[in-house]
Amino acid sequence: MENFxxxxxxxxxxxxxxxxxxxxxxxxxxxxxxxxxEGTDQxxxxxxSASRAVQEDLKRRASLxxxxxxxxxxxxxxxAADPMLLKSATKLITKGTSPARAVWEAGxxxxxxxxxxxxxxxxxxxxxxxxxxxxxxELRGLPAPGIPTSDTPFVLVAxxxxxxxxxxxxxxxxxxxxxxxxxxxxxxxxxxxxxxxxAVVAATGVxxxxxxxxxFVDGMAGTVSLNPGAAxxxxxxxxRAAAAVLSVFDGTGATLDxxxxxxxxxxxxxxxxxxxxxxxxxxxxxLRTEFCFLERDTEPTPEEQIEAYRGVFDAFPGKKVVVRTLxxxxxxxxxxxxxxxxxxxxxxxxGSRTDLPPPGALGRQLRAIAAAGARATADVWVMAPxxxxxxxxxxxxxxxxxxxxxxPGVMVEVPSAALMSEEILGExxxxxxxxxxxxxxxxxxxxxxxxxxxxxxxxxxAVLRMVRLTVEGSRAHAGVKSVGVCGEAAADPALAVxxxxxxxxxxSMTPRALAxxxxxxxxxxxxxxxxxxxxAVTAPTASxxxxxxxxxxxxxxxxxx
Ligand code: PEP
Ligand code: MG
Numbered sequence: 001m002e003n004f005x006x007x008x009x010x011x012x013x014x015x016x017x018x019x020x021x022x023x024x025x026x027x028x029x030x031x032x033x034x035x036x037x038e039g040t041d042q043x044x045x046x047x048x049s050a051s052r053a054v055q056e057d058l059k060r061r062a063s064l065x066x067x068x069x070x071x072x073x074x075x076x077x078x079x080a081a082d083p084m085l086l087k088s089a090t091k092l093i094t095k096g097t098s099p100a101r102a103v104w105e106a107g108x109x110x111x112x113x114x115x116x117x118x119x120x121x122x123x124x125x126x127x128x129x130x131x132x133x134x135x136x137x138e139l140r141g142l143p144a145p146g147i148p149t150s151d152t153p154f155v156l157v158a159x160x161x162x163x164x165x166x167x168x169x170x171x172x173x174x175x176x177x178x179x180x181x182x183x184x185x186x187x188x189x190x191x192x193x194x195x196x197x198x199a200v201v202a203a204t205g206v207x208x209x210x211x212x213x214x215x216f217v218d219g220m221a222g223t224v225s226l227n228p229g230a231a232x233x234x235x236x237x238x239x240r241a242a243a244a245v246l247s248v249f250d251g252t253g254a255t256l257d258x259x260x261x262x263x264x265x266x267x268x269x270x271x272x273x274x275x276x277x278x279x280x281x282x283x284x285x286x287l288r289t290e291f292c293f294l295e296r297d298t299e300p301t302p303e304e305q306i307e308a309y310r311g312v313f314d315a316f317p318g319k320k321v322v323v324r325t326l327x328x329x330x331x332x333x334x335x336x337x338x339x340x341x342x343x344x345x346x347x348x349x350x351g352s353r354t355d356l357p358p359p360g361a362l363g364r365q366l367r368a369i370a371a372a373g374a375r376a377t378a379d380v381w382v383m384a385p386x387x388x389x390x391x392x393x394x395x396x397x398x399x400x401x402x403x404x405x406x407x408p409g410v411m412v413e414v415p416s417a418a419l420m421s422e423e424i425l426g427e428x429x430x431x432x433x434x435x436x437x438x439x440x441x442x443x444x445x446x447x448x449x450x451x452x453x454x455x456x457x458x459x460x461x462a463v464l465r466m467v468r469l470t471v472e473g474s475r476a477h478a479g480v481k482s483v484g485v486c487g488e489a490a491a492d493p494a495l496a497v498x499x500x501x502x503x504x505x506x507x508s509m510t511p512r513a514l515a516x517x518x519x520x521x522x523x524x525x526x527x528x529x530x531x532x533x534x535x536a537v538t539a540p541t542a543s544x545x546x547x548x549x550x551x552x553x554x555x556x557x558x559x560x561x
Contacts, residue, residue: 008222012198021158107132242560270311285508305368313376351386413437421473435487501533
């Protein structure tokens with residue numbers, strides 16, 4: 001049995017046939033001409049027939065999809081036959097340009113025009129660019145870009161997935177995600193955990209697996225095996241049985257001896273929040289506000305913001321909701337805040353730094369959060385991403401006070417903030433550890449790079465010691481100011497126990513992880529968690545830290561986690 005080793009980022013064991021994500025469609029060369037200068041009519045006919053084929057394909061996909069995915073596909077299918085797009089491509093063809101190059105250029109000008117119009121029209125820009133790639137693929141006889149469709153469930157193999165791919169990812173047909181790139185904090189990993197799909201990233205060589213070949217994906221071990229046998233079949237069946245048990249969280253996070261650790265949810269908007277409330281989350285520990293506006297290239301208006309935040313607050317009446325202000329940059333560019341040409345975006349003007357000098361978009365956002373909060377009963381907390389110094393924390397607290405927000409906090413996601421947590425907490429009311437970025441910056445390893453996945457692992461003892469330092473710094477404010485975790489580390493049940501043992505007071509995670517984390521946390525006392533944390537934090541390597549902790553938690557194996 002041939003094996004491919006990667007990094008397991010979302011637990012689960014399944015068997016299924018492989019489907020590959022097609023490579024992105026390349027730009028047809030500038031100046032590409034018609035093969036036959038006399039063949040204008042045929043070229044125009046080819047363009048029209050490609051546009052029709054793309055429209056039909058998108059309509060068919062829409063009819064198979066549900067919810068958001070269906071709406072996205074319907075909107076895109078209309079764009080495939082957009083008269084303006086076809087008219088301007090036809091004009092270029094009559095001047096001798098090849099149909100592929102013509103639709104590419106026409107798509108660019110339509111996109112630019114929509115962008116200039118702003119508002120709803122500007123949001124259609126991505127649809128035009130998607131449609132032009134699809135038409136070029138059709139003209140060139142290449143597979144259509146985007147997640148493949150299939151009537152039967154399959155294992156999706158890709159280089160990496162972008163946030164936009166989630167809209168068309170149907171978790172009832174995609175059994176597991178496997179990528180050759182990406183790291184444990186990459187979007188693929190986050191998407192997989194939020195959908196509850198087993199996933200392995202940084203699995204070198206998987207791009208060479210044959211289409212339709214059967215594979216066994218073990219999201220816990222981080223392996224992909226070709227031609228699975230009876231043992232793998234049994235493991236997949238056992239996981240299905242355990243998964244049914246792990247779908248329920250009773251709504252109270254606590255250790256076996258009753259030490260309460262509220263289990264909160266990470267959400268990207270109102271729909272996620274509704275699902276999180278249904279899953280029993282005790283509140284929201286991280287509202288990634290930039291996820292509400294990822295497709296925007298202009299700053300959302302105060303009204304749009306108020307509506308987006310209220311949708312989340314209303315899902316958690318009377319409960320804590322931690323709103324993170326826009327965290328733009330690096331892996332989450334927002335054209336209205338970030339400069340795409342920076343040489344090192346992860347070290348650049350990102351997160352709260354995008355508002356220098358204040359108050360710009362940040363002040364407007366805080367006022368919108370306050371206005372939304374005033375119309376809801378949720379207990380609204382607000383925190384800034386990428387805070388590095390006590391001065392930045394103080395400036396943020398000042399802006400929050402000016403907006404009428406009473407509970408300002410910061411994310412601890414760069415080493416300087418962990419080192420200075422005592423002084424930083426002197427300026428704000430709470431801190432939340434963003435272990436995804438804290439790992440990337442502690443280890444100096446880009447969270448999006450597959451080859452660095454072993455470094456980009458929150459089990460690294462250096463990262464655990466950063467967490468310990470942060471908690472130690474908070475002791476001067478004991479009983480008044482809390483330190484929680486909202487990075488992906490909180491969704492790993494064994495790591496969650498270590499974090500609690502290190503002294504964090506809340507854990508926020510994708511709602512899918514609540515039941516597993518709740519069950520494992522409830523199997524140990526606080527003293528056990530502290531002992532396990534000590535074993536992990538003093539380990540010399542990440543794998544030793546993980547195996548030491550897991551060896552103390554036999555419940556993991558019985559739950560298939
Ligand atoms: C983090 O960095 O851990 C975090 C929660 O923020 P994000 O993943 O959105 O950067
Ligand atoms: Mg972060």
